[in-house]
Amino acid sequence: MLPSHSPKNNQSDFQWKLTCSPRAKSTFNPIRNFVQNMSVKPNPEKTPIRLSVGDPTEFGNLPIPQQAVQQLSENILSGKYNGYTLSFGSLEARKAIADYFSSSNYYPIQPQDVLLTCGTAGAIELVLSALGDEGKNVLVPKPGFPLFQTIANSLGMKTKAYHLKQEDNWQVDLADIVSQIDHQTVAIIVNNPSNPCGSVYTKEHLQDIVNLAEKCKIPIIADEVYANMCFDGVPFYSVASQSPHVPILSLGSISKLFAAPGWRLGWVIVHDRHDILRNAGIIQCLHQLTMRMLVPSSPIQSVIPILFSEQCRKEQLRIMEELQHNANTAYPLLESIPGLRCTKPQGAMYMFIHLDLNVLAFENDVEFTETLWKEESVFVIPGSCFGWNGAVRIVLNAPSCVLTEACSRLQSFCERHSRHG
Template identity: 30%
Template sequence: MLMEHLNASDPRPVIPLGHGDPSAFPSFRTTPLAEDAVCAALRSAKFNGYSSTVGILPARRAAAEYLSKGLPHKLSPDDVFLTIGCTQALQTILTVLARPGANILLPRPGFPYYEATAGFCHLEVRHFDLVPEKDWEVDLAAVEALSDENTVAMVIINPGNPCGNVFKYEHLKKVAETARKLGILVIADEVYSHLTFGGALPQILENTPSDFFLKIVNTLNESVEICYDKIKEIPCITCPSKPEGSMFVMVKLNLSLLEDIKDDTDFCCKLATEESVIILPGVAVGLKDWLRVTFAIEPSSLNDGLGRIKAFCQRHAKKQ
């Protein structure tokens, strides 16, 4: 929808600050080792046919060994169920949990695909809020109030999408204690850890040099600082907390400072037309009159995009 509002006569490049996949940008390209591992797995002819429904054993063994780091106990390959990305993972677990009359607790704001999949599985959706004034912590009192004998699980996205938060250990401990008291499962969505698959996984997990991940983290750190500092220069936009993870930040619109913008969707559509910048309206992730900004983009483009947003807001500011 937002792309339809772009002005074809604008000679400037479109700045995408609403995307969820940064791999198109040079700074965030996958390591060549991972690309080579995928090609090698394909050419080996060992993994080109049907595999076990839970994933091939070498990949599950590699995942178990990797995920066991820092745990007081060791995971086995039997503890691992590999899926074709996050979409299949959500479909699988929600289908397993679904039963007549069951409900699931989802964070607001959150990842919209959970709602769609829950609806497909006939699970009732109940939302608990993430509190922006507390670095987007879970409102645990709301979780307890929403839960009943038909609640099957609650979802935690950490690092957060769309908020960019990272829950502290003490808060995660409280989440676990609350879930244990209520007798419900916690679905821990940690999708921003690693995205790999199949026969290439052992080589990727074992051999990817740590400096590759350090380079990505350093680039994201630079982008976070740019994003946070530039947003503070825009009076009609407030950022409640600096992002600590993932590649997103949620910012609040103060519509009272703008004279001809009716809501977050209107803001994003007009921004696309006038400045060729794409950002996601908050209503798409459950928070009306907020915006989700993706900072996983080349720093120079991020600077340009945020500068255009500032110019847009100045142009639409209410006259004093």
């Protein structure tokens, strides 16, 4: 009850004393910030081509498997999927994911090893919340997907970047990882296939990473959102398939694999063959944390079994064929442009392009990106958003003819802005 009014106590004595939380202040996503706050306007005389955000639905040419869409419609109309599921997801959905990924591992996965999350972002927050605390740190690749740093900082944790070797197809610099590890390090994040680099690690390289983690006794968080999304016969090996001892927390989602980012369904697969995580109480903590986090919607969970069925996987292969065709189309076109240097993508849906600023008349990658949008209406993401200055990332999800047009505009743009005239 508010105190009664009196000459010495009236409404004017109360003041608003609101402050923003430190967690909110420390939350920053460089990609979202750049895309959503771009003040430069595109050239109105040219149709915009957005090769920026990794949304496979952007151009409408990579559809969600129609069997899953039809099943979702039927399930919603049935009225059977309007209630809650378990906080870590329905058994049927978790079993479908476990069965699918058991085929790409040497070790079987059980439904109890899978926890469903609200997209990959939910998976990242879940594992970092379970493993870390204020003052702890995780090792992240550079260049790398910045959401790990966004969420870690929001939780009061720190990220320490280890280098990927551009000259060696973006393989991990193992010596640099060792130099970054300290007594506060709780996990090493390994992204394969890579966003933004488009690289895919060999079995031998993954074994080297796992051996390092075992020697240092640090678990691995495997960002495998692009699992099995490889080009030209390059094989995908999960980190867990090469790890008989080191505990692995594998993250994934249907957002890229089935072109359904808006469905917001991701997962964590726990690989803990020697009960290291269980004995530390981490598996119990993961389950406890799901009780406060957002589980994916029940209707979306209900279609996971059909989405991972053989029939839908055939449709998913068509998505991969188009991405592969686009990679093979764009690479030679961009590689031939003076001032650009590319590494041919082996997987995922991106190409990371080095800018030679001795050739191109720009101070940095942000200026390059903004001027490209202003003059050519082609939107890309500067490499600095991924912790790597002097580069840009393009997405390979556009129809081939649109991607070819974007490459043509990039060529004209780079020739026009050459320091050598």
